[in-house]
Amino acid sequence: MTTFEAFILGLVQGLTEYLPVSSSGHLVLLQKLFGLKENVLLFDILVHLGTLVPLLIIFRREILDIIKKPWGRLPLLIIVGTIPTALIGLGFKDFFERLFESGATLGFEFIITGFILWLAERQKSGRKNLDQTGYFDALFIGIAQGLAILPAISRSGLTISGALLRGLNREWAAKFSFLLSIPAILGAAVLDLKDFIAQNSNLASINLMPFIIGFFAAMVSGYFAIKFMLEVLRKGSLRVFSYYVWILGMVVLVLQAAGKF
Template identity: 35%
Template sequence: MTPDLAVATDLPWLHAVVLGVVQGLTEFLPISSSAHLRIVAALAGWDDPGAAFTAVVQIGTELAVLVYFRHDILRIVGAVLRWIRHPRSHPDADARIGWLVIIGTLPIAILGLLLQHQIESTFRDLRLVAANLILFGLLLGLADRFAAQTKNLDELTTRRGITLGFAQALALLPGVSRSGGTITVGLLIGFRRDVAARYAFLLAVPAVLASGLFELKDIGSTSAAPPIAATALATLVSFVVGLAVITWLMRYIATKTFGAFVVYRVTLGIVVIALVATGALNPHAGPTF
């Protein structure tokens, strides 16, 4: 076993804590948590934590969503259950949102299964990650600057819900950002900044939880897989940090634009491309699990 591979299989506690903090800090900001987990590990000289580790650690941040939006989620789930019991009644706004979240989850679920091999290999190339950071950062900036931003969540139609579902599916590409992709399209459709963000977080819950639970089978399954204890620690850290970040972000976007995040994405993408171009960073640094 080479020294580098030993680092990957052991996944030291410090690495787990750092990656958990990175996940918590970046999941809700429109800057791509999967890209940051990939880039931080590569810059630190650690092996790529892999798609399975990334998916499972995201469970922590989705638990933060459940806590932060607990009143909204309970209300929506209750409305859906009431409509199921009385299907002849017209679904109210909360029930409609609940069904649209379910429908909007289908694109990422189907494409995630079809593209599983690419997600775990080709899509994690740092050059592609950097290009996605730049391109989708610029798209977010344009949408934030020029979109009307007048619609509320009660104006979410089936067509718009499906469109936002496909926008979320773009996050299968590290560097796009699950929240960033959904928010960008939400803004282009005409939703207000805070409304687009709120729906993006609600839409992500079933997809992220399902993905994380699906990938749990690969945690600790072999000597080359991320160990269970370290992954659990990273997940716990991501929950604590993520809850603080989502609380801050929802207050921030009530009065501020996404401009700072656009500048950050583009700058980071350029830096990664420069490091790869000069040979300072291997675009395939670290084997994936």
């Protein structure tokens, strides 16, 4: 992997991690187009950790409150939402890994993401805030996050859509979606790092520069993506993202049908 490829992949990862267009789908797509095969798992781990940094910065107050009051309403909602994500991720780990390796379902999943965003945008604006959000709401959103482990199903898209469908107000839906992603990103990184170390005995031979560049590119672009997405949920619409993933999904399907991908 060249430093340029790492920069592009990190940049795209950071942007698409928090925009509802599927970061994993874009990462798999670009890795296939660039023909990357070596140390791809390690790169995925580092860019995902890179996208975690802006979350910790932007939501530092909420995170400090969680640390101070670990049994408060917000941490309990996050725990309830994390449980189904973990069960789905661990229970279907081999299945998801095969889909990531093949990329065969990318086109269909991008299109499905578009329909989910479109459906969520048609819902009337909800009014639930933190105090009014129930544990069943958190469970429903957590299941949505678990299903979003599929390569081109957007995690932020599915969790925000799930939150809107459960009547959460738009700003709180985005915030809860982002906070819920923290344990998911950390958990996936730990499991993937364990697998990578088990599969690679000679770690000292790896050129770390592309990975460092990818990490920082994902971190910086992720910061702006979060800020932009929060603004979209306040004043804008998710439909523009539906159009984007529909077009991308159809392009991928055409490329696959032509044997180009």
